Each structure stands twice: as C-alpha cells, then as structure tokens.
Amino acid sequence: MDTRQLAAFCAVVERRSFSQAAERLGVTQPAVSLQIRALEKRLGTQLLDRSGRRVEPTEAGLRLYRGAQRMLALENQLVSELAATAEGELAGDLVLGASTGPAAIVVPVLLGEFQREHSDVRVFLTVSDTHTVIERVADRELELGIVGASRRHRGVRFEPFFSDQVILACPPGHPFAGRTVTLDELREETLILMQEGAGVRQIVEDALRRLGVRLRDLDVRLELGLQESVRRAVEAGFGVTFISRTAVESELADGRLAEARVEGLDATREISLASAVGRTRTRVAESFVEFAKERVS
Amino acid sequence: MDTRQLAAFCAVVERRSFSQAAERLGVTQPAVSLQIRALEKRLGTQLLDRSGRRVEPTEAGLRLYRGAQRMLALENQLVSELAATAEGELAGDLVLGASTGPAAIVVPVLLGEFQREHSDVRVFLTVSDTHTVIERVADRELELGIVGASRRHRGVRFEPFFSDQVILACPPGHPFAGRTVTLDELREETLILMQEGAGVRQIVEDALRRLGVRLRDLDVRLELGLQESVRRAVEAGFGVTFISRTAVESELADGRLAEARVEGLDATREISLASAVGRTRTRVAESFVEFAKERVS
DNA sequence: GCGTGTCCATAAGGAAATCTTATCCACGAA
C-alpha cells in the first residue's frame, strides 16, 4: 500500500472534495480520483459517497480515515526520527513561504547561503500575501512561513525572527536626506506608497495614527504596488517612500538612495516565523531556523 | 512511501540476505536490491551494511525496522478490519498450502465450491510435503496449511480439521473384498506402498508397529510414489494398498475398488489446519474454515 | 427552458516507477 493514496484519501475526507484535495496535494483532480479508486479496489469496499453535494466518507471510509491518520503519523515520525539520526549531511526538502516584504529583504540571501552549505537540501519558497502564507502553514502545505504581521490563527504559532525598521527613503541630494523632518514638511512632499495589504504600509499607518495623522492627510501621489516598484520610483526622483531599511541597505550604502526620519514617528515591525501548532519540525527546517537566526542577529 | 518497500526491508533484516528475502517475497533478488536502494535514497541514510558475509542493519536500519514493523502491523490491522466490516461479498486472496494427502482428498473440491460461492475471492493453493507446508505457514507465506501430521512447531498452531480413515483397498472381486483379513493373509499378498514421507504410509507403519509388525515383514512389491499412482495400480489388479478411505470413496461406490480391513489394525489420521501463532486470520480465511468444517462433517 | 459554472469520472497518451533477465564483481572455501 502506498501512503500517498492514504494521504490523498485523508485530504478528500477533510476537504470533502476531490478538487480541493488535489489542490492541496499539488496534483490534478483526476489523479486524486484515480488514487481513491485504486484504494477502493484494493480494500474491496467503497470508501466515499459521491452522490451528494459534498463527498462523504462511508462507514468503512471513516474507519480507514482514522487508521490512515495513524499510519501517516507513524510514517512522519519514522522519517523525522531517521532524519534526526542521519549521520553526515543534511538532506531533504525545505518547503516554506514568505510574504512579499520579508521575501524581498533577507530571505532569498538566507536561503541561498543555507542551501550552499547543505547541497543535498532542496529549497522551495513560495511568496504570497501574509494571509495566504499563514493559511498554507496551517494546512501544513508549508512547513514554515516568514511573515511581517502576526495574525492570530488558532492553528499557527509565531516566534520572533528579526526586527525590521521602516525608514523614509528619498533620492540622494533630496532636501530630506540625512535629516529628521516634521510632519508638515512631509505633507508638502510627494509620497509614494505600496499597495494596500503590504506589511510596511500597515506599519506606517499604525505609527501615523498614533500621531493623529491619516495617510490621506499626506500628499499621496503614487501607489505603486510592492516594494521594488516604489524603490525604483524614489530612486528615479519621483518622490519619497516608507520602506524597510534592510531592504535598501545596499542602495543607501552606495548612494543611490538617502535616508530620512520623521519626527515622532517610530515604525518598526517584527518579522515572525510561523509554523503549524503541534507540528514536529524536520531537522532541515530546524537547522535553517538556527542558521537564519544567527545570521540576522 | 510504499509499504512494500518496508516489507522488503524487514524481510532482508530478518533473513540477513537479499536472496532469501526475495524468495520469501516471491520476487527476484535484484528487485529487492532496487527496493532497498530506493528506500535508502528516500530516507537519505544507509540502512544496511553489506560489507560482511551477512547483510546487517545499520543503527538507522534497526530504528527503521522497528518502525516499519509497527507500520506493517497497523496496515494489516487496518486491512483486516476493513475486510471484516465490508458490506456484501467476500473479496481478497486465500493463500494456503496442503500436503499431498489432503490435497488429493477433499481440498480441491472444498476450494472449488468455496470459490464458486464467493466469486471475488482468489484462491492460491500450493501442494508440498508436510514439512514444507508447515515451514511456509510459520514464515507467514501461507495463511493456512492443511496437513495430515501435526508436527510440533513453536510458531505454528494446529487445530483439528477432519478424520481420515485408512483402509486396505483391493481390486473388485479380490479374495479380500468386503472382508476382514488376518496379518498372515496380508503377508501372502502383494502390497503396494506410497513413498516414504507420505502421511498414509507413516500412519500405517505406526499402526502395524503397535501389532508388532514391520513393513518389511510384508510382501511389499511396489512403491509407487503418491496416492494416485498406487490407486491406479490397485485398480489395475497389481496388488492391494493402504489408502485414505475418503480418497477412494467414488471408486468404492462405483465398484472400481473394494474395501477390506486388517484384523486388529486401526489406522486413522487426523487432518489438521495449521496457522502461524498469533496471526490474525483474514475474513476470507475465516469464512473458508467455517465453510470447510461444515462440509467435512 | 437555456446557458453557465462546478465537480467527479473516464479515456487516451506520456512519464515514472518497478520488475525481470543477464551479467559483472567480490569473497570465501575447497
């Protein structure tokens, strides 16, 4: 018996849908259909009732579901145990996600260096918005998530990863460069923003609100999507923007951008590591976390 | 993960040999070799040390062995449980062995009738000498064995199946037909025997020994291998033979053979059902046993 | 009633995995 068939079966039972199970498993719907059919044939009994609006497990299906979960848990435990005791190099897959902010800051470099040190490790990073990353971590599709906002989620735990300071970036030689400006000065300047939903934008909104200011009180002329777009626009002289200091460190260093501060505005965010509650971390993931924490500190 | 790979691995660990594991699993040695290699690749660690005279599990291999046994036991339990609760027809494989005596008597008819009643059941019968059948039951290659001698074996339990009376068969019209003859009369007659090792021969030797007679004291002219050969020879008038009454019931009924008895000789044997100690019987096997017991009584 | 969308089953074809046969290599025993 192939445990992949059991995993497919469990996904269908949990989602009550072949299509959604397929999506979760990263295969097509017919593949799941065929897997379940092979399983039903092998066990000689019908496991799912497809006659209704939703797929429902039969009584035999429920029994199998419980046993299958035990088998899959045992398999995971076995594989983890063996990976934990493996002599020599780390090997295996590191499957993680990051929201766009952290993904654009340090995650690629961290992953690249980690993979170079452990050449048998394969790294799979997906970049999505924070909400999607957290959902996929909860669904156990991703082992780790690196996000800039710690949303509350019952099935996900967050641990601090690193702090990210938000600065006001302006073109080199700009009147703001190297200074601390007042809010009144900021009101007279073209402000470029990231799209709604971007972590940095939220952080800035929160900090401004603490000063009794709303974004619409400022001269927001451009809303340019994500971090890379706004960085380029500022570099080209179209305005100023709030942005992660880490994300523009090299631009600051070689003078393509300059840094300013806003009087009374303290905008710092914590980047967190998300993982599914109760999930045993693989040795690969554990090593990466240690490695990464050492590097960002 | 495919539990067949785990089963192959466990067989190698137990047998300390790829070739013997292959034989036990009914595949070739390279198949086992490839399976183990796939498993080692998947788990990223060496599981077996092949450098010595015998294959030895590594430390990781021992850990896997223990976990794999748990997984395989869980799988078997799951499959049995589902088979036990299956609605509708019996389905699955019935894998059994019989020694030559019982195999020639009633087993084919029983299996044929059982299979006709349960068309989704596949029956696999192997016929060997008693010793081999019992060994293969102990090794769990056969779920059931039907044998005429209850050898002691630590890993096998025997339960009574049916009684088989041994008679003296002679050609129709023979002076012995329908009578009880003395040992002296028997000494003057050509006696045809089965080969050494045949169950009936052993039973007869034991019964004669209880009368103080040895086979070599009788006029053994022909030793003709197994049951079918001796039956034919007697039918053709070459002599008389000791044989299972059940095995020649139809010949007795239509007059192709006649039955006699030997004064003071009581030769009956018990046919037993053998199964591996502690092994949970599948629903198919359980049904067959009930069916068969009903038929032979 | 018709059109549209969703979902599962199935057919056909391609890819991957598994297995067998044949052969090679290493090792031990005679």
Place this chain on the structure above:
DNA sequence: TTCGTGGATAAGATTTCCTTATGGACACGC
C-alpha cells in the same frame, strides 16, 4: 586456481501513476 554464492548494476519490458481533454450530472441565475 576454480567454483559457488550473493549483491550490484545495466538494459529492456511491464506496470503504475499522472496529466490533458472530455463527458455527464447537477445547481443556479436569467
């Protein structure tokens, strides 16, 4: 040195698995 045993590996065949495309059933909205 020769022979036998046992595991690894190559090449080819077979089986299994998966994807793409499609059909049928059903629900919903117009």
